[in-house]
Amino acid sequence: MLLAIDAGNTNVVFALLDGRTIKGRWRIATDPRRTADEYAVWLSQLLALEGYARxxxxxxxxxxxxxxxxxxxxxxxxxxxxxxxxxxGRAPLEWGIAIDVDEPASLGADRAVNTIAAHALYPGDLITIDFGTATTFDVSDYSGAYKGGIIAPGINLSLDALVTAAAKLPRIAIEAPETETVVGRNTVDQMHIGIYWGYIAMIEGLVARLKAEVGRPVKVIATGGLATLFERHTAVFDHIEPDLTIQGLAIMWERAHIH
Structure with a gap:
């Protein structure tokens, strides 16, 4: 079986795969100081709990x-x-897709892997939205080429900045407001509205601009832990793929061992 590791800014995700089927998935907070020995103790225990061994x-x-x-x-x-x-992204496992941007080397590995997975799953022009530490919008064309995108603050970052900068505002959970009103009657409701509906407005507005610029039919693929949070209140997503990065890594592994 394959161990796929996606090391992001907030969490490191480990996934055990049999082919493209995920048999186990675990995450730990990203800490560059964490040693291989620490990872091994933690991961060995989790593998054993699922009935697997190293x-x-x-x-x-x-x-x-x-x-x-x-x-x-x-x-x-x-x-x-x-x-x-x-x-x-490194030899012998190059991307295998065109990176059609001004600075190809600066493209984050997760965004390239997401593009590879999205293109393998869905034909045509795509916008892939990844809800992570940052929220990224990635545009790829019908050939699978990466064309560019957008980086916006993640919703958690936005809330943290708001609470940190405004001393009287409380820390709130990120969740959908109980009603669809956008006239808040108290501080907490107003914060929920601003964060949640404000974020949906940003997503819908940026996707509309991206679609207009592409000028062809485009599918929107969402991934990341918070994608399902917005699904009930917007029709902007065509598909949600929670494990898009892991799927992309499995695809890259397959390609490396076929050729």
Missing amino acids: DDVKGVIIATVVPRALHNLQVLASKYFRSDALIA
Whole structure:
């Protein structure tokens, strides 16, 4: 089986895959200081709880947007899984798609992997929205080429900034307001409205602008833990794929071992 690792700014996600089927999925807070030994103790216990052992892992693939975390993850692969990890975007595992932007090397690994997965799952022009630490909008064309996109503050970042900068505002949970009114009658309701409906307005507005600029029919694919939070109150998503990055890593692994 394959161990796919997606190291993001907030969490590192580990997924155990049999082909493209996810058998287990675990996450831990991103900390570049975390050692391979610490990862191994934590992950071995979680594998065992699901009925698996380290020996079941035959390969490791990593995508990371946190360069300082990479070394310890590579050591984890070599020391505890006896595998030289493949690193998404690095030889011999290049993207295999055109990165049609001004600075291709600056594209985050997660965004490239998401584009690969989205193109494999859905034909045509696509907008892929990933709700993570930042909310990213990525545009790819019918050939699978990455054309560019948008980076916006994630909803958690937006709320943290608001609460930090305004001393009297309380910390609230990120959730859909109980009603669809946008006239809040108290401070907490007004904050829920501003964060939730304001974020939906941003998503819908940016997607509308992107679609107009592409000028052809476009499917919108959403991923990331918060995608389902907005699903009930907007029709902007055509598909939600919670595990898009992991699926992309599985696809890249397949391609590396077919050719």
